[in-house]
Amino acid sequence: MDNIISWTAEDEAIIATNTDATECKRCAVELGYWKDDYITYFAKHVDRKAPEINRGYYARVRAMEMFIHQFLERCDTKCQIINLGCGFDTLYWRLKDSTQAVGNFVELDFQAVTSKKSHIIKRNKQLLEKISNEDGEVMIREGDLHSDGYHLVSCDLRCLGEVRRKLAGAGVSPDAPTLVLAECVLVYLRPDAAHALLRHLSSTFPRCALLVYEQCNLGDKFGEVMVRNLSARGCALAGEGYCREPAAQAQRMLSLGFQAARSWDMHTVWRALPEEDRARVEALEMLDERELLLQLNSHYALTVATRGDIFADMDLNA
C-alpha cells in the first residue's frame, strides 16, 4: 500500500481547508480573541467571519493551548512535538516565545502545503530567525526544511512507511516525552490508514499524549448538513464514521494502544474555560446566533489520549 496512493481532486479540496482555518484564525486574532504575532504572515487578506465562528476558533485554540501547557508541565526532560497535518499552524513560533521545554518540533503535511509554508518562512525574517541556527542557516533536504529543533516535512499521512521515514529523518526519538497534535486532520484519512498511523504512534512512544480536535455527532441532522456542505466543496470526510459521540472517539484511542483517553464536545470545553476568559471574549462581539454557536460547539470534540503514567491525569479540569 505504501507510496502508491495517487493525488486526487479530493486531496486538493482537503488542502484548501488549511487556507480556511488560517483565515479564520487571522480574523479572530485581529478582533482580539487571542494573541498571535505570526498568523499575518500566513494569511494576507481576510474577510470578517461570523461571531460564532470566531468564538468557536477561540475555544479550539485556547483548549489546545491548555492541554499543551498541561503536557509541558508534566515533562521532566526536553520533549518533542509532532504536528500531523500542520497546515499553517503558528504554534512553533508562539511556543518558542514562551518556553525552552521543546527540544524538537516536527510538522507534517502534504507537499503542496509544506512547500508553501517553507517559502513563507524563508521570506520572513521574524519567522526564520526563530528557526535557524546562529549563522541564519536552515537546511533544505529533498524539499523539506530542517534546522536544529524544527523540521517541516512533506508526507502523506496515509503512507505509514513515509511517515516513519520522515519522522526518523527529523530526529524524532522514542525516548523523549512526545506530544502529537491532530487538529482537523484524522477525519480526512480512511479509517484503516488513520488506525495504522495511531497504532504506530502509540506503540513507538511509551510516554506520549495525543490531542485530537475534530468533528463529532455527525450522525444527527446538523452533522449531516456539515458533511453535505463539505462534500459539495469536493471534500470527503473519509473518517466520518468515527466522528460520532465523543466517548466513541476516546474508546477508539484505547483500542489503538493508548492507556487513557477522554473526549469532550466543545460546548463542554467552552464551559470549562476560566470564567474571566469567557467573559472577555463574550464582550468582543455581539452574538445574535446563540443557538448556532451551541450547535457548532456540539459538533466538534477534543480528545486527549495518553501513554505513560506521567500523562495519565491530563484532564479538562486538571
Ligand SMILES: C[S@@+](CC[C@H](N)C(=O)[O-])C[C@H]1O[C@@H](n2cnc3c(N)ncnc32)[C@H](O)[C@@H]1O
Ligand atoms: C483543516 S486543515 C488543519 C490545519 C491545522 N492542523 C490547523 O488546525 O490549523 C487540515 C490539514 O490536514 C492536511 N492533511 C489532510 N490529509 C492529509 C494527508 N493524508 N497527509 C498529510 N496532510 C494531510 C491538509 O493538507 C491540511 O493542511
